Amino acid sequence: MSEKLEPQYHDRDRFDPMVGRVVRQFVLIALVVVVTTLLDLPAAIVVLSTGLVLLALGLIEIAHRRRRWRQAEAQLRRVDEQSRNWRRRLDALLYESQQSTMALSKMIDGVVMLSPELRILLMNKAAQDLFALPSGGDYLDRIFSEVVRVPEINQAVRSAQAGDGCQEVTVEIHDQSSTTPVRLRVDRVADRDDSNVLLTIRDETEVHRVEAMRREFVANFSHEIKTPIAAIKGYGETAELAIDDDPTAATHFLRQIQGQCLRLERLVADMM
Structure with a gap:
């Protein structure tokens, strides 16, 4: 099987674009300082207000970063799972292709x-x-x-x-x-x-060989069977003519017919 894939996550410090938020934070701090100065508030209140604003901004930034990172990690896990699924499918297709190639080669x-x-x-x-x-x-x-x-x-x-x-x-x-x-x-x-x-x-070499054997067998069998059939036919015609005038000869011919029938039986048995 193929090498196991491990998720490759991005570096946290490089994931979020920071410039826009930093500029907005500095603008908000400057706005707080300007407002407190215009209101002629004591320095301690200016410092406290600025600190509270910085703390609120920091908490908001932390929450924002954590939310964005959880979304990014969830997306990366989904992409990684899809990648694993596609790799499993690819491995299965490669295995099936190898099996098909081996089957065709055999x-x-x-x-x-x-x-x-x-x-x-x-x-x-x-x-x-x-x-x-x-x-x-x-x-x-x-x-x-x-x-x-x-x-x-x-x-x-x-x-x-x-x-x-x-x-x-x-x-x-x-x-x-x-x-x-x-x-x-x-x-x-x-x-x-x-x-x-x-x-x-x-x-078709084997098919042609079997067909040639079949034709040879049919030719040989036809040749072997023609002799006893012709003898039976001749003895039968002779016995029919001699049965009234010479019963002894007719009996002889009938015995010859019986012998040729036995010969046919042996031929059929050999064929089986």
Whole structure:
């Protein structure tokens, strides 16, 4: 967490402007002296009056200073508390940002966020790897089409940014030593012209491998199943012809049909 903030209070002797009050006090004292002199009062009364005026002025000044300082301290405490609250919010936002960055860096799918001007705002490591970009490069704030030079991808980005709806495209990314099929989904974050554009990229290598295995399995199974089916069909037709003239041969063919059925059962069991 960040360093603890301590309130910084102003120096008391420098807080209040004093010149105006000092001038007013001297004017009031001079006025008292002038009035008592014009009234031809004894010197003792002049001194006493002046002292009382000074005492009253001092008490008023003390009360004024204390009131102003309490107001200032209360205001400073409020400002300090607001500063602490904002610092806590900032720390929380920084923590959430760090957690989001870590989560994006651990994802196996690529994520790219583009500004309305199609500049890169965010690109995680998986996206860099799937686009076959050099690691350690600085791609932020660069034009996306200058970084990823794949026409199909750039066309999908422009279409999504123009408001043509979600775009999905499958392309092959060629590296120096390999070719990786990737599937992209491109969409605007919000339904307005100045919205950011979000790209999600997924490696389709495993999907293609599974699809190739499926096609191979279907081809092999079709080949294996054709032989017993053809034999059953042939034996059935022969048995039908021989059942009246040669019951023994018909029985033989029926046994062959049974054997081919067992073979089919074994094929189905192996498939399961």
